Amino acid sequence: MISAAQFDKEIENIISNAIREDVGEGDHSSLACIPSSSKGKAQLLVKDNGILAGVAFAQRVFEKVDPNLKLEIILKDGAPIKNGDVAFYVEGASQSILKAERLVLNGMQRMSAIATKTKEFVEKLEGTGTKILDTRKTTPGIRALEKWAVKIGGGENHRFALYDMIMLKDNHIDFAGGVAKAIQKTKDYLKRNNLDLKIIVEARDMQEIKEILNEGGIYRILIDNFNYTETKQAVKLIGDQCLTESSGGITLESARKYAECGVDYISSGALTHSVYNLDLSLKAM
Known part of the structure; x- marks a missing residue:
């Protein structure tokens, strides 16, 4: 950060x-x-x-x-x-x-x-242990203001921009030739450039989660567009090997059900782009 x-x-x-x-x-x-x-x-x-x-x-x-x-x-x-x-x-x-x-x-x-929107999510998640995160889906030029507002509402900030955390998403993975290669190349890059940045990797299915865990050294796995049953399975598989984050169209109405699956974080672009x-x-x- x-x-x-x-x-x-x-x-x-x-x-x-x-x-x-x-x-x-x-x-x-x-x-x-x-x-x-x-x-x-x-x-x-x-x-x-x-x-x-x-x-x-x-x-x-x-x-x-x-x-x-x-x-x-x-x-x-x-x-x-x-x-x-x-x-x-x-x-x-x-x-x-x-x-x-x-x-x-x-x-x-x-x-x-x-x-106000953030506070609604915070209250919805109360008692679950899951925290609400913002995203980079902010208004160009005033990101700092919008992320400041998320903190005021009781939420937490995700990475601020492209430079303060590594986040390997679907396109990175596909362009790199797969999740394992993307992680390996990222670790080499960080070592080569003497950078100390946390790594988050997006997983699209259980197989990718297994590959991510096999590589190790990951700060958080982004469990993207999983349903409730799949999310519970993913959380169980990951255990305490790294932190977990649910994302992908999660609304105020569905947020608590995802939190009850046991994820550490839920990220929602709606905090900043739909108010x-x-x-x-x-x-x-």
Whole structure:
């Protein structure tokens, strides 16, 4: 996994690029009708039910836009929210508040939706010992925000990108000439390049699981598109030789049944690619 410093840099890059994209040469709407000396106060209003995420992100946006803006936080990341709640107040230069408004809302609405969805999976899996993972099926350019939101919702992050973990999937296996060859070539590659990366291998059937176990040295086997009976058999075969992960079209409705098969993890792209933004609004007071 990437380091905290790397993750922090990703967030900083997202904020800088988003301000560049949205503000450009200047917020002419505000510049045209609001004096630079004007001071104001606004509140972040919640107009939906769910889990709040993105308050710390909003803090960083306001700080980047104008370090003199003052934030009074009422609700923290991870707090359950309902229609009518106030998450925070922001006070300072009116032009600065308006310049940051859309980026703050876009980020928080998306993050809150993901945190809410993740929390639903976490509650569904409660008591099973199985943890919910995100995937790389994220919005290009804001992956760090979306994975941050998964953590806020109580889930865990899978690998961040292609560079921080080895994951051999069906196409890698087929192009390499089979699962055994793919693993052997991967181990040689890591040794040759002095890399210390965990290896996850996708299995499409029981035979591939046997081949993976025979090669050894695998961190986790991805039990992909297995039904419940097959998943139980796979978990029994793997035992404690490595960790297990179920994936492939697993929904909120089916997640617990897969967890009850004994897998360590369930991964779901739906956490990030199938959510509707929560309704939040920044209103002047």
